[in-house]
Amino acid sequence: MKHFSLLASTALALMLTSHLAIAATELPALMPLPSTISQGDGSFPLTASFTVAYATPPDERLTAAVNRTLTRMQYSSGVALAHAAVVPSAGSLTISVSGPDAAVQGVDDDESYHLAVTAQGIQLASTTVVGALHGLETLLQLATFRDGHAIIPAVTIDDQPRFRWRGLMIDVARHFEPVEVIKRNLDAMALVKLNVFHWHLSDDQGFRAESKRFPKLTAEGSHGEFYTQEEMREVVAYAHARGIRVVPEFDMPGHTLSWQVAYPDIGSTSGPFSLPDRFGIHDEALDPTRESTYKFLDALVGEMAAIFPDAYFHIGGDESNGNAWRSNPKIVAFMKSHDIKDTDALQVYFNSKLLKIVAKHGKHMIGWDEVFTPGLPKDIVIESWRGQESLSKAAAQGYQGILAAPYYLDGMATAEKHFLADPVPADTQLTPEQQKSVLGGEVAMWAEQINPQTIDSRIWPRAAAIAERFWSPQSDRDVESMYTRLWPVSLQLETVGLTHISGPQKMLRNLAQSQQPADLDTLASVLEPVSFHERYQGQHTDARTPLDRLVDAVVPDPPSRFEMSRSVNEALADGAAAGSAREVLRQRFQSWVDAAATLNTLISLSPRMADAAPRVQQLAQLGQTGLQALKALPGKTAPAGWREQQTQIINEAAKSVALTRFTFLLSLQKLVDAAGGAIQ
């Protein structure tokens, strides 16, 4: 047995062109990386005579998961496994789950599993079904081909998560997402072992959860786009079947304009209100001074608490700016008479009363940073959108916390940046005891600029890199290893139904009105969207803005950034790979030059792409820059002034155009610097 350290696992095959086969000494891409893994000799062959044995009586959830696993493994291996026989003992796969699971999955549940594959068989053991589900996902990632046969390599894995709370938040208020979008994202979450779906169900722009007590919430506050109670229960069951808890969020007292459209009496200002198209912070807030407001909330929280069995209930609490309260004389008078010094203090008053309601219905309260105020009891959980420091402060005072800030996907940051951000970094000032208060983290997908067509490509595959941060050991910080595994995992993610690759491709076909828009692909592959903030400034986006531009068809941190960076590094190194890396680059640069001619025509025809015209010029120009750099490189023979000139071109190209930015400019600059090194 060879023992793999975490660092050695970075030796996993670097095959961006195809990840099809692995050498006998390599393991397929696992993500998140297991805490410990050691590789054995040989492998277990996948054949049509595959069997499953349950060493302990399986529950319905486990057998359903095993059936899904076999169907997926059949698809990836091409071997008929989906109807594998269940045998009393000594199956190809033998599963034992030692303890019964609670009916409702808890934050402290044991999620560990032990997976041992030898040439003779596969053993999967865990304490809980959730642990077994994680093990099945690992098993799926292990399946590969060797010598033209489908196999599972011999391996022993003992695995458990670093953090208990590994969430994905989806905002379905700013743009609605139908149930099937939620379901495919739950499947994707399970694949990378995320375990909390945080469902942001209400905001100013829409109330998305059917209430039978208050039917106007959706009848008047949702434009008809909402989940029925049956659908919400279905999502909870679907998530539970995949080892995922569902935490609903009803954001209050701010972000409640949609509530007030339906029930103006609970608001602080007088209506009538209408659902806003505008995003951003609205002044409207619930009236915290009237008992009728709490009566309403008691009924609503009670109704929703019955639909969502999880122990936690998210009350939002963010971005309540106090304007509506300050402008209402009755509320001002209430504050004076109750000795409430400002609107922050009034929100503390509101939170204290809300906390009692949430607790009455058997739930722990979670809220965003703003709910973290002295005086609230220690069983609330703070979700930090402000960041590391805010979270540490809460943890130092004994509050449990979840980190969200560095995992905001609409910032359009790289997978690398998200991956390296740690809920408890190595240099944390927290004591080991305080560190335990950090439950984990949450990926946050806000929905101002996404819709069902684009959401998957905004979440995935970047969320897989974050999932690894939440699960794998702190020492796992090798970015090259992460990217090397991210692309094959990205392909796995589409087999469970995600459209993060096919969706953007479809949109490019639609933009180009061509079944094979090769040149537009060339351009799109090296562009990514600007951040939420830049887009918001650059283009007025509200709820009615069509999300159908080039910026919507390109994806954040596409493979081109990493590929170019690797190629440039290889091209500049004196290794054997330098020659072929330079040829790869040359072809790439040439393809940019070649694509530009067609693209000029294409883009001029379409009002949806007209603003991208400068990008086409730049692509050709930057391609020329690259070609010149490669020519100059061997002897560093670039003429005087060339480097400065090219740098200027690159700097110009770094500006936002058509709400996009190029992915490769840093690498190209490196190449230019190297090629122009001899000059001065």
Added chain:
Amino acid sequence: MKHFSLLASTALALMLTSHLAIAATELPALMPLPSTISQGDGSFPLTASFTVAYATPPDERLTAAVNRTLTRMQYSSGVALAHAAVVPSAGSLTISVSGPDAAVQGVDDDESYHLAVTAQGIQLASTTVVGALHGLETLLQLATFRDGHAIIPAVTIDDQPRFRWRGLMIDVARHFEPVEVIKRNLDAMALVKLNVFHWHLSDDQGFRAESKRFPKLTAEGSHGEFYTQEEMREVVAYAHARGIRVVPEFDMPGHTLSWQVAYPDIGSTSGPFSLPDRFGIHDEALDPTRESTYKFLDALVGEMAAIFPDAYFHIGGDESNGNAWRSNPKIVAFMKSHDIKDTDALQVYFNSKLLKIVAKHGKHMIGWDEVFTPGLPKDIVIESWRGQESLSKAAAQGYQGILAAPYYLDGMATAEKHFLADPVPADTQLTPEQQKSVLGGEVAMWAEQINPQTIDSRIWPRAAAIAERFWSPQSDRDVESMYTRLWPVSLQLETVGLTHISGPQKMLRNLAQSQQPADLDTLASVLEPVSFHERYQGQHTDARTPLDRLVDAVVPDPPSRFEMSRSVNEALADGAAAGSAREVLRQRFQSWVDAAATLNTLISLSPRMADAAPRVQQLAQLGQTGLQALKALPGKTAPAGWREQQTQIINEAAKSVALTRFTFLLSLQKLVDAAGGAIQ
């Protein structure tokens, strides 16, 4: 006003690379072609101030359709239209529907519409809502770009279908298709004006419709894959909203093994039975001699008739081989005592009794060819899987009929072949009166070799060409025009949710384990699946066979066949285009040669593609053949024997390998013949 005859419309722009812009004198691709169309001057601009006026009070179905239309038009135009204001009069689009629709859409409903677009506005008028829905689809197809602006070209269209019954049958028994698959296919049907969804809900391999009277039908006869009654009602409503009737089929007395698994007593042979994995004809059949069978059918048909409001009820009736009846002494005795001379006559007996049951529940009976027997009343409808002749025979005797045989998609024939097959060909022997008995036709998608991942690419875009056959005038037989419009319509079809392009691409990524499997794309783009029958012979396919091979990732009649044919024709003509056509061909041939090297490695690694290895050799070889032909072409300088040698290579490549065939061999042979013309 220029008046376009049907033939002149074949001048529609031939732009396979991109269909983005049209010249002022061209119209965007319409499919099916309207019966009459005349083009005006100028166009109506699409802007964010678009409004809709209803000249007659719209019903819920119409307003929902208009909203969907605006959302789709917003997506294709990039102009914010989805929330267009409804104004009392003089809208950008003014719609009038003169008559009320019946609650249930009928086979004789008026589906005509009048659409007039001028620079001042758009008028849509029809007798029924269904007519208006068709007009809205035409309007969507008309939207395009001119001079960088989104517009609708000025046009006057008076349109109506040639046939009343334009169906798509989907078999959900052999492989189950979830509701969302059905829904997206209904959207696609509406786009090309198909109006009957024939739902083949039961067969030997599965009973897919929940019965509350006979719950074991799905509990034991469906492997858990079935539609609830709520889901079936949802599908009926979804179809109705799109102008589509739903005709359920419960195939009997044969093809009922799944029924007998659940209720063995209704069978002719003794059980126990189990759901078969094997396809093909099974001997089992209902027992037509016992009254209890008819009592069962009465209850079942009654229950289903209440779910499906359509006037027609399909009872299948095909491929009952009589073996089960002949082997049951009681049935043989019954035949003797009732003077029933053979099993065909026994089926007539069964059908007569069944007909009464179907009629009792208010439905007309439809059945496959086999139900066409003397003595049955004239209000039954014959669906012909046997073909033209069988249909004509029935029509000549006064029976109404629907043609299905030439539209069997699993034959993997070209769109051209399907398009040219006519339910009432120009040389028909039927009198005009008899011709009226031919209600129309149905595209048939049998499901032995498809699943939810592949179904769309098997149906579409070929079904769009057939939809044109059913809708447009008989004189519309220009194959080049049809293909020229088929590809842009194919792109429209994916905007309503079809995965016919993205699905195969995803599968190729999965096969190659690469995000950009360019070389595999090159191979796949010139391959298509062999027919159902060839596949059945070449590979034992049953219900458990994974459908995840190269054959499943390639599509029938991909663009390469038509593109190659056109390029070769141009290259061989003495026109100005010959030079560029030869260059296009040269690049294509070279890409085959180049791809082969990578593909050899890729294919050898994967057991799912191993059988395609010969195809890679052939691709390189045929690429060389093409390159040599192009070189020899100008002076026809190919050496002696070359033509014979290449012809042999082409013939060898025509054989089925890996369940696939090449799309371009006829065109390549043509090129070879031309290049080798001088040689003896």
